[in-house]
Each structure stands twice: as structure tokens, then as C-alpha cells.
Amino acid sequence: MPANTTPEYKAAEAAFRRARDPRDQLDCLREMLRTIPKHKGTEAMRADIKTRIKELTDALAGPKTGGARSGPPTVIRPDGAAQIALVGPPNTGKSALHARLTGSHSQVGDYPFTTQFPVPGMLMHDDIALQLVDLPPIAPEHPVPWISNALQTADGCLLVVDLSHPGCMEEVVELHRILEERRIHLTPLWPVDDDHPHHIEDAFATVLPTLLVANKADVVNDIAVEMRVFEELTRLAYPMLAMSAETGEGLERLGGWLFAALEIVRIYTKIPGEPADMTRPFTLRDGATIHDVAVLVHKDIAAGLRFARIWGPSGFDGAHAGPDHVVADGDVVELHF
Numbered sequence: 001m002p003a004n005t006t007p008e009y010k011a012a013e014a015a016f017r018r019a020r021d022p023r024d025q026l027d028c029l030r031e032m033l034r035t036i037p038k039h040k041g042t043e044a045m046r047a048d049i050k051t052r053i054k055e056l057t058d059a060l061a062g063p064k065t066g067g068a069r070s071g072p073p074t075v076i077r078p079d080g081a082a083q084i085a086l087v088g089p090p091n092t093g094k095s096a097l098h099a100r101l102t103g104s105h106s107q108v109g110d111y112p113f114t115t116q117f118p119v120p121g122m123l124m125h126d127d128i129a130l131q132l133v134d135l136p137p138i139a140p141e142h143p144v145p146w147i148s149n150a151l152q153t154a155d156g157c158l159l160v161v162d163l164s165h166p167g168c169m170e171e172v173v174e175l176h177r178i179l180e181e182r183r184i185h186l187t188p189l190w191p192v193d194d195d196h197p198h199h200i201e202d203a204f205a206t207v208l209p210t211l212l213v214a215n216k217a218d219v220v221n222d223i224a225v226e227m228r229v230f231e232e233l234t235r236l237a238y239p240m241l242a243m244s245a246e247t248g249e250g251l252e253r254l255g256g257w258l259f260a261a262l263e264i265v266r267i268y269t270k271i272p273g274e275p276a277d278m279t280r281p282f283t284l285r286d287g288a289t290i291h292d293v294a295v296l297v298h299k300d301i302a303a304g305l306r307f308a309r310i311w312g313p314s315g316f317d318g319a320h321a322g323p324d325h326v327v328a329d330g331d332v333v334e335l336h337f
């Protein structure tokens with residue numbers, strides 16, 4: 001962060017870090033550019049902001065006929081309770097996992113670099129959906145110019161590795177180097193607090209909570225031993241799950257793992273005098289309040305909110321609660337405004 005910035009600029013930067021929707025990010029970037037003090041000390045930062053604005057505008061524009069760029073958009077608009085990106089070296093089975101977990105038709109190939117563009121898909125867990133985004137491999141021989149924009153919208157990532165492949169560790173080291181160059185930092189800590197992103201003094205750093213997925217467990221002799229060896233030799237402390245896209249082994253644990261790690265809270269809303277809608281919860285994060293629920297329902301409701309009645313873990317029998325009341329997973333909430 002450049003020295004001597006204004007509170008206005010700091011607020012815009014904090015909002016940018018929190019923003020997940022690329023369109024909101026673009027608004028925040030414009031606000032950052034508008035509020036940043038214009039002197040020598042902020043020159044590099046202003047150039048960075050302009051580059052980001054240009055990249056994001058291009059990414060959102062999608063295919064351009066007759067232009068230099070063509071193909072699908074490179075930024076996927078977040079959907080569902082969270083967006084999780086699949087990253088990893090070539091041929092580790094990212095697309096095979098994606099297809100099996102989400103029912104997508106992401107192309108699986110027995111040659112590297114089959115996946116060229118982000119492919120979204122939804123993973124169902126109980127009554128919520130998590131968005132999984134399949135991505136091209138991250139490897140030195142295949143630069144992906146838009147990778148930081150694509151990862152900026154994610155809440156976390158699956159680092160998919162193939163422990164049966166002899167070059168696995170070198171590839172994972174390379175992957176980290178490439179990502180760090182693009183200012184993307186993987187962390188074993190879930191979830192990330194956007195206001196204090198691990199003390200990285202870089203507005204454009206992306207800090208991604210990471211789960212290591214040891215895929216192809218079906219062709220590894222003793223997957224638990226291999227995972228321990230990998231952890232010891234690489235010194236990477238990511239939480240790990242073993243899986244096989246081939247046999248389906250371990251796949252059923254992913255939804256629950258992500259739900260807990262992301263600290264997702266499901267809230268069911270009801271209208272006075274009517275039964276609650278128990279089919280489609282709103283999803284928030286641990287620590288969210290009645291006010292946050294109201295914002296999700298409608299911002300006009302949030303503005304005029306007086307109180308709520310709550311049934312469930314954080315209140316019972318329709319007890320009254322104010323806008324600051326912290327909700328809990330499974331609460332039924334009736335908003336009064």
C-alpha cells in the first residue's frame with residue numbers, strides 16, 4: 001500500500017478485497033483510481049490499478065469477433081455459497097474430478113493442456129450448492145495470462161496433485177513460483193479474513209485458502225504414506241484429502257469439508273403467518289448478523305429493518321432479535337421492517 005493514502009482510498013481498497021463479483025471489483029478499482037492521491041509515490045500503484053481495470057474489462061467482455069481475443073470469458077461470476085477453483089499441474093485429473101463432482105462435461109484428456117478456459121459447475125452439498133471452477137494447468141510451459149483475474153473471484157482452491165507421478169513435487173514447487181509471480185498466495189488457513197489478508201501489504205495480492213487433493217488414489221499403493229512423504233518433503237502444510245476421480249473414492253467427503261472450512265451458515269427465511277421456506281437457504285459466513293441476512297434478501301429491507309423473529313439454534317420460539325444479532329446455521333428468520 002502506498003504511503004500517505006486517504007481514508008477514502010483505504011476504504012475503496014478494503015471494499016475491493018472483499019468484492020467477489022468481478023463487476024463489483026471493477027467498480028472498486030475505479031473508486032481506488034479516483035481516490036488515490038496523485039503524486040510520485042503512488043505512480044506504480046496507479047499504473048497497477050489501470051492495468052487491472054483494463055484486464056478485468058476485457059475479461060468481462062468475453063468473446064470478441066474479429067479481435068485478437070476469442071473464446072469464452074476468463075472470469076466466472078461467483079454463484080452458490082462459495083467459489084472454489086481447481087488448480088494444479090497438468091494431467092492430475094482436475095477435469096475428471098470436476099466432471100464427476102459437478103456433472104459438468106469438462107474435457108478430460110490423456111494428454112496435457114486439454115483444458116483451455118475456465119469451466120464452471122455446481123457441487124451439491126445438502127441443500128446448498130458450491131461452485132467449482134475447472135482451470136487450465138499451471139505450468140511453466142503453458143502460461144495463462146488471465147489466471148490472476150480468474151482466481152481473484154475464488155473463496156478457496158483445490159490444489160489437485162497426482163502422487164503417482166514421479167515429477168509431482170517439482171511441478172508443485174513450480175506452480176507455487178508461477179502463482180507467487182502473479183501475486184497469488186496459497187494458504188493452509190481456512191477461511192481468509194479479507195480485512196487482514198495475512199499481512200500481505202499488496203492490494204492486488206490474492207490469498208487463497210487451499211485444500212490439497214491427492215487424486216488418483218486408485219493407482220497409489222499406500223496413499224496415506226505417500227501423502228505424509230509429500231508433506232514432509234515439500235513442507236507444505238495444506239489440509240489434505242485423498243480421492244479418485246476414477247473410482248469415486250473420497251469424493252463424498254469434499255462437500256462437507258468445504259462447508260465446514262468456509263464456515264458457511266444457512267438461514268431460512270419466512271414471511272409472517274406463513275411456514276418457512278426450508279428448501280432454499282440464504283448462505284452467509286460465521287459471524288453474520290440479522291442485518292447481513294436482510295441485505296441478502298433486499299437492500300431496501302435492510303435499510304428499513306426493525307427487528308427479526310428467530311427460530312432455531314441462535315434463538316427459539318420466535319424470540320425477537322435486533323439487526324446486530326449473530327445468526328447460526330439452521331436459523332429460521334422472519335424479518336420485520
Ligand SMILES: Nc1nc2c(ncn2[C@@H]2O[C@H](COP(=O)(O)OP(=O)(O)O)[C@@H](O)[C@H]2O)c(=O)[nH]1
Pocket residue numbers: 088089090091092093094095096097107108109110111112113114115137215216217218219243244245246247
Ligand atoms: N487412474 C486414474 N486416472 C485418472 C484419475 N483422474 C484422472 N485420471 C486420468 O488422468 C488423465 C488426465 O485427466 P484430466 O482430468 O484431463 O487432467 P487435468 O489436466 O488435470 O484436467 C486422464 O487420462 C484421466 O483419465 C484417477 O482418479 N485415477
Ligand SMILES: [Mg+2]
Pocket residue numbers: 094095096107108114115135136137
Ligand atoms: Mg483439465
